[in-house]
Amino acid sequence: xxxxxxxxxxxxxxxxxxxxxxxxxxxxxxxxxxxxxxxxxxxxxxxxxxxxxxxxxxxxxxxxxxxxxxxxxxxxxxxxxxxxxxxxxxxxxxxxxxxxxxxxxxxxxxxxxxxxxxxxxxxxxxxxxxxxxxxxxxxxxxxxxxxxxxxxxxxxxxxxxxxxxxxxxxxxxxxxxxxxxxxxxxxxxxxxxxxxxxxxxxxxxxxxxxxxxxxxxxxxxxxxxxxxxxxxxxxxxxxxxxxxxxxxxxxxxxxxxxxxxxxxxxxxxxxxxxxxxxxxxxxx
Amino acid sequence: xxxxxxxxxxxxxxxxxxxxxxxxxxxxxxxxxxxxxxxxxxxxxxxxxxxxxxxxxxxxxxxxxxxxxxxxxxxxxxxxxxxxxxxxxxxxxxxxxxxxxxxxxxxxxxxxxxxxxxxxxxxxxxxxxxxxxxxxxxxxxxxxxxxxxxxxxxxxxxxxxxxxxxxxxxxxxxxxxxxxxxxxxxxxxxxxxxxxxxxxxxxxxxxxxxxxxxxxxxxxxxxxxxxxxxxxxxxxxxxxxxxxxxxxxxxxxxxxxxxxxxxxxxxxxxxxxxxxxxxxxxxx
Numbered sequence: 001x002x003x004x005x006x007x008x009x010x011x012x013x014x015x016x017x018x019x020x021x022x023x024x025x026x027x028x029x030x031x032x033x034x035x036x037x038x039x040x041x042x043x044x045x046x047x048x049x050x051x052x053x054x055x056x057x058x059x060x061x062x063x064x065x066x067x068x069x070x071x072x073x074x075x076x077x078x079x080x081x082x083x084x085x086x087x088x089x090x091x092x093x094x095x096x097x098x099x100x101x102x103x104x105x106x107x108x109x110x111x112x113x114x115x116x117x118x119x120x121x122x123x124x125x126x127x128x129x130x131x132x133x134x135x136x137x138x139x140x141x142x143x144x145x146x147x148x149x150x151x152x153x154x155x156x157x158x159x160x161x162x163x164x165x166x167x168x169x170x171x172x173x174x175x176x177x178x179x180x181x182x183x184x185x186x187x188x189x190x191x192x193x194x195x196x197x198x199x200x201x202x203x204x205x206x207x208x209x210x211x212x213x214x215x216x217x218x219x220x221x222x223x224x225x226x227x228x229x230x231x232x233x234x235x236x237x238x239x240x241x242x243x244x245x246x247x248x249x250x251x252x253x254x255x256x257x258x259x260x261x262x263x264x265x266x267x268x269x270x271x272x273x274x275x276x277x278x279x280x281x282x283x284x
Numbered sequence: 285x286x287x288x289x290x291x292x293x294x295x296x297x298x299x300x301x302x303x304x305x306x307x308x309x310x311x312x313x314x315x316x317x318x319x320x321x322x323x324x325x326x327x328x329x330x331x332x333x334x335x336x337x338x339x340x341x342x343x344x345x346x347x348x349x350x351x352x353x354x355x356x357x358x359x360x361x362x363x364x365x366x367x368x369x370x371x372x373x374x375x376x377x378x379x380x381x382x383x384x385x386x387x388x389x390x391x392x393x394x395x396x397x398x399x400x401x402x403x404x405x406x407x408x409x410x411x412x413x414x415x416x417x418x419x420x421x422x423x424x425x426x427x428x429x430x431x432x433x434x435x436x437x438x439x440x441x442x443x444x445x446x447x448x449x450x451x452x453x454x455x456x457x458x459x460x461x462x463x464x465x466x467x468x469x470x471x472x473x474x475x476x477x478x479x480x481x482x483x484x485x486x487x488x489x490x491x492x493x494x495x496x497x498x499x500x501x502x503x504x505x506x507x508x509x510x511x512x513x514x515x516x517x518x519x520x521x522x523x524x525x526x527x528x529x530x531x532x533x534x535x536x537x538x539x540x541x542x543x544x545x546x547x548x549x550x551x552x553x554x555x556x557x558x559x560x561x562x563x564x565x566x567x568x
Binding site: 005007014017018019020021022023024025026027028029030031033060061090092099100102103104113115117138140141142143144149150151152153154155156157158159160163182183 | 289291298301302303304305306307308309310311312313314315317344345374376383384386387388397399401422424425426427428433434435436437438439440441442443444447466467
C-alpha cells in the first residue's frame, strides 16, 4: 500500500495520513462521509454526492471545510496521483480537533480527509453476476439514518453476522419492514413492479437510489416508494440493492429463501446495465 | 496545552498524538472508551472501569490491546507525567487501522489511546452546589447503549440543544420513560425513595451508578430500579445524575419545571458526600 491520501490540504503517503486523537471524528463519531465511484478515471455523480454532503453538514451544523469546486479538484487530483481507473474515492469531514467535551467547540477547524480505493473491473464484478445472499437482522441504529455519519458500528456488526451465516450482506428490519442493507438501499420486484422504501429519517437518501429510480421511470418501469415487509421480500420475484460502490446488485436469497430461480432477476440486471451506461455517459 | 498523551505504547506531546485516518475508530466509530476520575492523584474505581472495558470489548469481539495491570500502569504514568491532582483519564480502544471495509479486518492491531484532563477542584464544583437544569429530548440512539462506544454524536447534539435552551444538560426519553442523561445516569427521588432505570441494553451500566446505589442501600436509603416517566420526574421531590466525571450531580429543574425549592435536594447532596468520601478512601 502506497496510496497518496489527502489530509487537510496536504497530499501525503498513506503511512503519514494521520489525524489528532482529539479529532471529534475519532472521539465522538462527529463526522460525515461520502463515497464516490470512479469509472474509466471519471467521477460518477459527483454533484449528487457534493449536494448530500452539504445536507449532512447542514443537519449537524458543521461548517464545510472547502467549497464544491475545491472538493472536485481534490477528487480529480487523487484519481491522477493514484492512477485510479475504476475504484472509489472516500471523503470524510469531521467537526475538527478540540479538547474532549460533548458540546461542540467554538473555534475548531473542520478536518477533511480523502483517500482512494482501486477496484479494477468493478463494473463487471463476479459478485454482481452471481447475486448476493442476504440475511435479515433487527435494525437497531439511531433515528437519523438520513444523515451520512460515520456511526457505522452496527452496519459493520451486521456485515459480520452475514459473513458468519455464510452470506454476503444483511438487510435491516424495523417493525417488520425492511429499512435498508448495511451499506445500500433495498428493493424488491413483484409482478414487474419495483418497490423500495420511501425517503424519511429511517434510511439513507441514496444518490444511486435517486439515479436508478429516475432511470427506471424513464424506461417505463413501474416504481412504488413505500415500506415493504421482510415477508414480502421473501415472496418477491426478485430483489436488489443500490449503492455508489456496488451500483445495482441483484439479491438472490433472503434468510435462506431463494428468490425466483436463484439467479439475478431480469429487472435488476437491466437496471444495472442502464445505470452503468448512463453513469459512464455523465461521468466527469 | 502541552499534555503528554499515550498512543499505542508511546508517550508523546499532544500535538504529536495522532492515529491513522484508516483507524476504524475514525472511519466506523468501531471503538469503545472509559473515563476514570482522579482525586488527589489517585484513580477512582479503576477496577470497575477496567471490568466494563472488558465487557464492551467482549460484546464487540474486539481484542484487548493490553492487560489490566498494564492499563493501570499507563493510567498512573499519565497522572504523574501530567501532574494531575484532580481530573479525568480518558481511554479509547479501537479495532485498529485497516483499509476501509465494513467487515472487521482479520489482522488489525487494536489502537489504544489515553489522555488526561485536569479539573482542579472538581470534587467541589460550583455547578454541583447550584444543581443542573435539564431539558428532555427524544432518545433516538442505537439499541446497545450498554456498550460504551464512541457513537456519541446524538449525546453531543443533545448537549447543544440543552445549551441553546439555556440549560446544562438533556435527559433522553423513549416511549415516555427517561433513559438517561447525555453522559450520565438519571435518578429521581419521591417520598425519600430513589428511583433509577433498571439495567438493560437501553442504558449505560454506570460504574458510578453501581457504587452510588450500593452506598445508598448501605445507608438504609430506599432504592427502586425501574423505568420512570418524564412526567414522574417533573413531579419528583428531587433529582440527580451520576457519572464518573461529575460524581453525583443534583438536578433542580426539568423542562422549566422547578423541583422542590429549586436548590439541590438533601438526598442528592448526601449521596454526593458519601460517594466522594468513599471514593477517596478506596482510590488507588
